[in-house]
Amino acid sequence: MIGRLHGVLLEKHAPQIVLDVQGVGYEIDVPLRCFEQLPALGEVVTLHTHLVIREDAHLLFGFLTAAERATFRQLIKVSGIGAKMALAILSTLSQQELAQALATDDVKRLSSVPGVGKKTAERLILELRGKLTSADTIPTSLLASAHSDIVQALIALGYQEKPAMAVVETLPADIEVGTGIRLALKQLAKL
Known part of the structure; x- marks a missing residue:
């Protein structure tokens, strides 16, 4: 909204x-x-x-970034994780640290967040494994522009993250979100 x-x-x-x-x-x-x-x-x-x-x-x-908001939205989808808990997780762990902890099943690292116990950490790993990418895999140009909003829209429409990012990287840096989504959809339809 x-x-x-x-x-x-x-x-x-x-x-x-x-x-x-x-x-x-x-x-x-x-x-x-x-x-x-x-x-x-x-x-x-x-x-x-x-x-x-x-x-x-x-x-x-x-x-500050659409990628951080997307991570927040993934967190609140996990059973038992509300908005305040997701905020606490993102306050304690960077996106990269969170993605790494999930990828390596690091229950201890996740449990270091205030309010996250062992069972909650295990649930986070189970439900988010493979859904979060390390922040360093997303190009800076996407994080700092309307391109990030276009990528998030394409992902919401069901496209995979890598092809969406590849197509969006070809768009002009000053493109508006609505126009960018239309152009990206045309390019993705050709793949």
């Missing part, structure tokens, strides 16, 4: 920030790793967001 916000950073109180977007202040929870990389107050920042609507609250979570 709210996929990305671009505005002025008004307040920083870990793990929550307030982002002013054309006069509207959005309270956004961010992982501590993201919090540490945010610019100074009064600076402009763009965050990829995920909105959680509950009976008693609407919660907005923000991430």
